[in-house]
Amino acid sequence: MDKTLHIVGGGMAGSEAAWQAARLGVDVVIHEMRPKVETFAHRTGNLAEMVCSNSFRSDDHEQNAVGLLHWEMRQAGSLIMTTAGEHRLPAGGALAVDRDPFSEAVTAKLLALPNVSVSEEEVTELPSDGHWIFATGPLTSGALGKALQQQTGAEALAFFDAIAPIVYFDTIDMDTAWLQSRYDKGETEEEQKAYINCPMTKEQYEGFVDALLAAEKTEFHEGETAGYFDGCLPIEVMAERGRETLRHGPMKPIGLTNPHNPEQKAYAVVQLRRDNALGTLYNIVGFQTKMKYGAQTEVFRRIPGLENASFARLGGIHRNTFLNSPTLLDAQMRLRARPNLRFAGQITGVEGYVESASMGLLAGRMAAAEILGHELPAVPQDSAHGALIHHITGGAEAKTFQPMNVNFGLFRPLEGLRGGRRGRKDRYKGYTDRAKSVWQEWLAAQEVPA
Numbered sequence: 001m002d003k004t005l006h007i008v009g010g011g012m013a014g015s016e017a018a019w020q021a022a023r024l025g026v027d028v029v030i031h032e033m034r035p036k037v038e039t040f041a042h043r044t045g046n047l048a049e050m051v052c053s054n055s056f057r058s059d060d061h062e063q064n065a066v067g068l069l070h071w072e073m074r075q076a077g078s079l080i081m082t083t084a085g086e087h088r089l090p091a092g093g094a095l096a097v098d099r100d101p102f103s104e105a106v107t108a109k110l111l112a113l114p115n116v117s118v119s120e121e122e123v124t125e126l127p128s129d130g131h132w133i134f135a136t137g138p139l140t141s142g143a144l145g146k147a148l149q150q151q152t153g154a155e156a157l158a159f160f161d162a163i164a165p166i167v168y169f170d171t172i173d174m175d176t177a178w179l180q181s182r183y184d185k186g187e188t189e190e191e192q193k194a195y196i197n198c199p200m201t202k203e204q205y206e207g208f209v210d211a212l213l214a215a216e217k218t219e220f221h222e223g224e225t226a227g228y229f230d231g232c233l234p235i236e237v238m239a240e241r242g243r244e245t246l247r248h249g250p251m252k253p254i255g256l257t258n259p260h261n262p263e264q265k266a267y268a269v270v271q272l273r274r275d276n277a278l279g280t281l282y283n284i285v286g287f288q289t290k291m292k293y294g295a296q297t298e299v300f301r302r303i304p305g306l307e308n309a310s311f312a313r314l315g316g317i318h319r320n321t322f323l324n325s326p327t328l329l330d331a332q333m334r335l336r337a338r339p340n341l342r343f344a345g346q347i348t349g350v351e352g353y354v355e356s357a358s359m360g361l362l363a364g365r366m367a368a369a370e371i372l373g374h375e376l377p378a379v380p381q382d383s384a385h386g387a388l389i390h391h392i393t394g395g396a397e398a399k400t401f402q403p404m405n406v407n408f409g410l411f412r413p414l415e416g417l418r419g420g421r422r423g424r425k426d427r428y429k430g431y432t433d434r435a436k437s438v439w440q441e442w443l444a445a446q447e448v449p450a
């Protein structure tokens with residue numbers, strides 16, 4: 001087989017993947033459709049263009065999961081992180097960058113490598129041979145989207161995300177909420193107690209509906225059509241359709257008995273469902289929303305049992321092409337049905353510049369190892385990269401899979417550390433210390449030039 005690595009899409013993930021593989025000695029061709037074919041969000045023909053905010057978020061590598069991802073990427077010689085550091089703007093604890101010089105520098109550094117070239121073209125089909133990484137992002141072109149859908153089936157490739165907020169389990173007040181599936185359905189006790197239920201009185205429900213109607217909402221970007229269908233309407237749109245709509249929809253109280261107060265029937269119930277195999281994250285069922293982030297926190301903390309909730313991610317609805325990775329991809333991010341095709345970046349179901357670039361970093365190294373005939377040790381699950389790739393390729397619930405930011409809820413719990421908000425500082429430091437140590441061991445075990 002030809003030993004060239006072809007990377008489709010020169011965004012955050014594709015650029016990082018190209019850098020990692022090329023530095024290992026592999027010949028790389030980046031196939032990028034811009035500027036010939038445009039998207040509604042990109043403005044230039046540069047590689048690694050930041051399409052919206054100019055921030056890579058928190059740079060705190062001791063107390064923040066995305067900051068930890070920055071740290072791990074720097075240790076691995078990341079092009080995106082090093083260049084971001086060179087074009088840093090003052091932004092307190094966040095890593096903000098001067099966007100145009102940043103993407104111009106990424107482009108120049110890649111083109112300066114003798115074994116990297118860029119082919120300005122749109123790829124519209126899935127090649128049957130050769131080594132390929134597809135990193136075409138949330139705005140994957142229509143023709144390629146079609147080809148992908150033919151390969152994966154309509155169920156396994158989404159063109160919009162509809163994200164319900166995700167809550168850390170240990171911040172839910174279980175003296176108010178309780179575990180029960182509607183009508184106790186299920187064969188095993190685990191299934192009969194698969195949901196967390198938060199009860200509301202009539203007054204609480206009315207107040208909640210008022211808050212939803214009053215909350216500030218995000219508009220769709222220009223060129224991004226609303227396109228939501230009845231199965232995933234934002235909750236505030238449901239509330240606009242009638243004050244009782246939610247009570248007959250995702251908040252219906254039937255088939256549930258509150259063991260803390262069995263005599264009183266709840267007027268409405270908010271349900272949360274497990275979101276990962278570890279049981280550390282729960283999503284609020286049916287609560288996809290276009291409310292602004294600040295408004296979401298305020299409105300959702302009105303739900304009894306969630307007064308002190310911490311959110312691993314807030315809800316949203318965006319134009320976003322992504323695979324159902326837990327069912328389609330193997331642990332090396334290859335399409336199980338066509339292992340010569342690897343995926344990276346937001347199309348694999350991670351979310352954000354940093355997460356996308358980090359998956360590019362892994363994909364670049366994995367593809368290079370395969371081409372060069374090296375054995376790449378498994379990515380350690382306790383690193384930030386490992387927690388994220390493990391989530392998208394297996395740890396997440398496939399049925400409800402939606403894009404995910406890196407967060408500490410994806411990490412395996414550490415024994416002996418206090419749960420809840422009080423123990424948070426020590427717990428996060430414990431996670432980041434453990435991650436740094438296993439990540440360094442992983443890097444040291446690879447044959448990478450200095």
Ligand SMILES: Cc1cc2nc3c(=O)[nH]c(=O)nc-3n(C[C@H](O)[C@H](O)[C@H](O)COP(=O)(O)OP(=O)(O)OC[C@H]3O[C@@H](n4cnc5c(N)ncnc54)[C@H](O)[C@@H]3O)c2cc1C
Pocket residue numbers: 008009010011012013014031032033034039041042048049051052053054121122123124135136137138139140141144221319344345346347351352353354356357
């Ligand atoms: C409107 C919008 C706003 C966003 N705002 C933010 C934000 O503020 N912060 C944040 O962290 N994340 C944001 N995101 C998410 C962001 O896009 C990703 O985090 C990140 O850019 C994804 O990196 P990627 O490499 O996977 O995709 P991209 O960076 O989008 O790169 C994909 C590349 O593939 C190219 N391409 C697509 N199809 C083809 C094809 N068929 N052939 C050849 N090339 C192709 C595209 O031109 C593009 O250059 C936003 C996304 C959108 C759509």
